Amino acid sequence: VPAGATYVWIAEHFSQCPGDASEEMFKQYTCAYLWYVISRTLFADGGGRTAPWMWLKALSGWDSKQSWGSAALAYLYRQLDEACCRHKDDASIGGPLVLLSVWMWEHFSVGRPKVIRYGAWDDHDNPLRQPTWGYKWDKVSEFNGDQKRMYIDYTNEFDALTAEQVTWQPYGPQDNFAFILDFQLNPKCTEESHLWQMRCPLICLYAVEHHLPQRVMSQFGLFQDTPPEWKDTNIVIHGLDKMKQKKIKNWESYHEKYIKKWNYLVKVANNNRQVHRQVHDEAAFYKYLQWFLSESRVELCPPAYDE
Numbered sequence: 001v002p003a004g005a006t007y008v009w010i011a012e013h014f015s016q017c018p019g020d021a022s023e024e025m026f027k028q029y030t031c032a033y034l035w036y037v038i039s040r041t042l043f044a045d046g047g048g049r050t051a052p053w054m055w056l057k058a059l060s061g062w063d064s065k066q067s068w069g070s071a072a073l074a075y076l077y078r079q080l081d082e083a084c085c086r087h088k089d090d091a092s093i094g095g096p097l098v099l100l101s102v103w104m105w106e107h108f109s110v111g112r113p114k115v116i117r118y119g120a121w122d123d124h125d126n127p128l129r130q131p132t133w134g135y136k137w138d139k140v141s142e143f144n145g146d147q148k149r150m151y152i153d154y155t156n157e158f159d160a161l162t163a164e165q166v167t168w169q170p171y172g173p174q175d176n177f178a179f180i181l182d183f184q185l186n187p188k189c190t191e192e193s194h195l196w197q198m199r200c201p202l203i204c205l206y207a208v209e210h211h212l213p214q215r216v217m218s219q220f221g222l223f224q225d226t227p228p229e230w231k232d233t234n235i236v237i238h239g240l241d242k243m244k245q246k247k248i249k250n251w252e253s254y255h256e257k258y259i260k261k262w263n264y265l266v267k268v269a270n271n272n273r274q275v276h277r278q279v280h281d282e283a284a285f286y287k288y289l290q291w292f293l294s295e296s297r298v299e300l301c302p303p304a305y306d307e
């Protein structure tokens with residue numbers, strides 16, 4: 001179909017690679033497998049039945065050195081934007097929601113499931129097969145009860161959340177991964193930590209979203225300016241979506257200026273690995289919180305009474 005191939009069709013035709021497959025056929029089956037996986041995890045959409053062709057096209061060059069992590073973040077940020085501006089009753093959210101869930105559970109006690117147990121893990125004596133952070137939340141309890149009642153309880157608890165109840169730096173130097181699990185974290189998780197503070201455009205085909213770590217420097221254990229440096233996030237680029245912009249065939253050319261900026265900032269970050277920044281200051285952070293509370297809407301539910 002024009003949108004893509006159904007997951008059922010992909011599984012039916014590519015679930016088992018023949019034992020006598022040629023190298024070319026082996027690559028085709030591998031590509032189909034990756035297409036299936038990333039369409040259902042990193043770039044899931046509201047439909048849930050079809051793997052879009054655009055992700056298959058992105059897999060056409062094995063050595064393209066594309067930044068899949070930043071692309072997944074760009075896609076998630078765009079999905080969050082659209083979910084916040086819900087215009088239809090059947091509107092939904094997509095993207096790497098497992099990533100979003102793990103981030104939320106690490107930072108907020110509200111809605112955090114209870115970990116049941118940790119299963120055995122065999123890394124085959126290979127550091128690159130050690131568990132990632134998501135393994136902490138592999139086996140958790142499910143929520144049971146009336147959804148409408150649970151939603152009200154959740155929003156009420158979230159609106160009552162205080163700054164002291166937030167875990168601002170779960171991935172910091174004193175992380176609780178090894179302490180809880182008695183495992184070593186996969187080195188891939190922190191291999192590019194020097195890029196976490198990049199102020200850069202994140203690009204995923206039609207979606208361009210700005211990464212603005214200066215708004216949340218406490219998450220890195222660093223000094224928080226008040227107010228943080230302002231950045232025009234450009235409403236124009238939010239007018240692009242995959243449904244309305246089908247006529248644009250070459251996104252690489254269309255987003256050339258953002259791609260050039262991304263490449264430049266990656267080089268700068270790689271060259272400045274040893275630069276030391278001002279560390280976190282509690283007084284400065286609470287000054288920032290006072291400013292943030294005065295400038296932002298911080299509660300999900302509208303106030304019950306006028307001021």
